[in-house]
Amino acid sequence: MIPARFDYFAPSTLDEALSLLSQHLDDAKILAGGHSLIPAMKLRLAQPAMLISLGRIKSLSYIREEDGQIRIGAMTTHYEIESSARLREICPLLPECAASIGDVQVRNKGTIGGSLAHADPAADWPAAIIALGAELVATSTNGERTIHADDFFIDMFTTALEPNEILREIRVPLPTGTSQAYLKAAQPASGFAIVGVAVNLTRNADGSCQMIGVGITGVGPKAYRASAVEDALRGKMLDEQTIKDAAAHACDGVDANSDLYASAEYRRHLARVCTRRAIEAALRANRG
């Protein structure tokens, strides 16, 4: 329960952090809340020789609207998102998802960027970020690039971030409505998702589905977009049977996990039910 020896740096600017990282590509880890990394280090599952804390870089913590996007600094805590009155108004999925994470202590210290970069296959944020079609801004000493949420998660605990990159910002296209929902079947002890489904949709004037994003976490080795569900709904009238039939495709092409808490079969079943219910909840949530 004692981490291996490591060096600790807490730079006050992002440039300093990037420069430190570029000098220690192989042995440095970024500390951004520490609610996954520190336990892993205490169990010696992770033994980085150096920690670069982003905790003192105040400029990475914000929620603002710019260029038709909601921009969230990577070091914004779960609690800051959960408690944002503005987000509740314009993108309720984000505070709803934040509120379902861990417990009060975790939400007060844990950050959205830290969680996304860690890419735990049962974390909540990835589902929401995919459903919202967000872009993630990665920065390094060589400059910046944006990565679409769909391309960000590569595998269990693996993202598209290069070793020299730091996740700086999350950009969410400003939703045009509030038909959003996050529904989770949680592992009872940890609160992590056995299945978590995030839905973001808009409807045409005739009530048919104009756009829909469905992100699912917890089921497979990484969070994913349930494209088959989306395809089965786009342009369709959203009646009960159509939603149910679409939700049946929630795990198409996904190799479901089996663990101490749920078999693969049960996970797939839960994913279908949760997807249907999340879509129904999103429809109910519309404040039009």
Added chain:
Amino acid sequence: MSERTFSVIGKRIPATDGPPKVTGTALYADDLRLPGMLYGKILRSPHPHARILRIDTSKAERLPGVMGVVTGKDAPARYGILPIGHDETAFCLDKVRYVGDEIAAVCAISEQIAEEALDLIEVEYEVLPAFLTPEEAMACEDPNLWIHADRKRNIEKEYHHHFGDVERGFREAIESGGAVRFDRFFQPRVTHAPMEPHACVAHWEHDGRVTLWTSTQTPHYVHRTLAEVLGIPMSSIRVIKPFVGGGFGGKSETFTHEIAACLLSKRTGRPVKFTFTREEVFYAHRGRPEQYMELKTGVTKDGRITAVEAKVIQDGGAYCSYGVVTILYAGALLAAIYDIPNIKYDGYRVLTNKPACGPMRGHGTVGIRFAFESQLDMLAEEIGMDPAELRLKNCLRPNTFTVNSLRVTSYGYDECLRRVIEASDWKNKRGKLPFGRGVGIGGSHYVSGAANSIIRSKMPHSNVSIKIDYDGGVTVYTGAAEIGQGTETIHAQIVAEELGVALDRVRVIAADTAITPVDLGSYSSRVTFMAGNAAREAARDIKRQLFRVAAELLGESPDRLVARDEKIFPQDEPQRAISYQEALMAAIEQGGTLIGKGAYTPPPEAQGGNFRGAGVGPGVAYSYSAQVAEVTVDPETGQFTVDKIWVAHDCGRAINVLNVEGQVEGSVWMGLGQAVAEEQIFEKGLTMNPGLLEYKTASAVDSPPIETIIVETIDPEGPFGAKEAGEGSLAATIPAVANAIYDAVGVRIRDLPITPEKILKALAEKRRRDKDANGHGEKPTA
């Protein structure tokens, strides 16, 4: 006992030791820091079963900062909590028997260095086949492979009891047009998960005496075992129990770290501390065993239980611990809640290569109660009777001896049942709520202190002494361990009531073996009853001394005096009172400091019958509990919520109403945890969920509304009529939930924990079966 009003008994008294806990100033074992203190760590086995060929600690000893290393050869004496189960040594001598078994301990100037040193200890093993289920273990005919050489086919103990004639009972049930059922049930291994991990500090001083501060429920048993293992007299050892952050049975015997701390302190001349990680708490374990149960029960058409035949196999893990008690409790206590004329019991305690099981809240009774109370509901359905009604028809009477010679004194189970039936609106709910919602009932009971001690001795089980000096403060010395269950407050209330003084005059000094008299400890729910009686006796001793003097001052006979509200006065003449302080001063002027003592020894008639194993099961009294659970099940996912629990607990008399409610609610939470989530899971002998992020225990935030009803039967022998309140309500929660789920969706889960996935599978099977039955209304018996 004549009914009268009390000053502090029967009130809602906040815990007297509460303020330091909630303000964070209470000192637990890990908070203790002594000058020069070293930190200890234990090397544990990575194999479930292996011979130790060689241990080389030389590299570890050379690591800078390491001050000492000990292994099995430093303390080879065998010990164990039961005289018939001396199968442990401080460290493994020849074999390791589970993943986590102790091999060596290191102390160093920092925890980090101690941990690093563990990696430098070289151990060469010859890996042996591991027995991971009782079935595998009992099938082994090769003595060379048995976990303990003297335990044939790995059976720690087996018992075969037959009281009455079960065959005759089953015949009677059938002939009456009633029902006989045979069912199998399973209880998984669950663990106590106290908030505070095990921790201790030992200081071996230059005079050859050692002091051990340790988080324990049983300072006296630790004291005895240390003397045996360290080879020094008990008088050279002082065991002090600091604040304890929960035990639930998991700290009821001597553990390796306690011995290791003493050995390493002796070697280094410096204090040594050990604090377990959460993972180590799972290895120390001593929790509930996996339990395989076969139960056959007969009831007559009019709902009378005629016979019970039970077979229980417990997977006890690698050492005996309290295991013999666990397997006996599972059988013996079947007789102490319902009136059952014929009982046959076959119990097997089996050794396996997993952490040792031991006592856990509701010791031995919990799994079998789940099975029995589930089966009662199935039988009720077969004979077309309301399950609550069936329970009411089979109640015992107060002041009876059961078929297996248990002495039941006060008995309030019937009243508990009636109270929860009424409070929960049972009659309008059971079988009448919409699909997906249901109510279920369950009952349980527990000994209020075991009538026979673990150590074979005729000594009193509890001793309490009291000292009062010029300051008028009443100091109560008790060996009983306050572990969060409220016994300090109970002692204070009993003494204050008996002496007629204000509660805040009383200070309780608990569990320091150099200062406090012997008490067997906080297990088997014995403290309120036994130490409470001893405390009352000690207070009476003091009172006699005060009354002798007061009688002179008042010109009265001492036996006409009463003490109340800080005054002493002749019965019915309060206007003639003299103050407590005045009487005290006069008494001290005559003979110096007032010292009183009291002791409690269980009466012989409570100590059970005359057959092999008869000593375990007899309690000096029994508590009773009935519960109703209401649940909502989502038939599409199997997910469910427990929406409310009604619980009635017969605690004889509630000395502290607030404390009884807290204990009962805590029992319900622990029962709920076991009902819906808890299971220590193994793969090849390795614990797969040794942490609270993986192993779910129920806490306050998971609590449904609980309506707690206290039933007072005023036990003839309990202090002020009190019985236990801390354990008896746990077991009923589990079958109440299982039965409620059956009422909600018609499926019966027979292996705990009840998970959404199991419910969903059972629902699918039921649908298939109902379809196969082609609508002919086959009864759901999933």
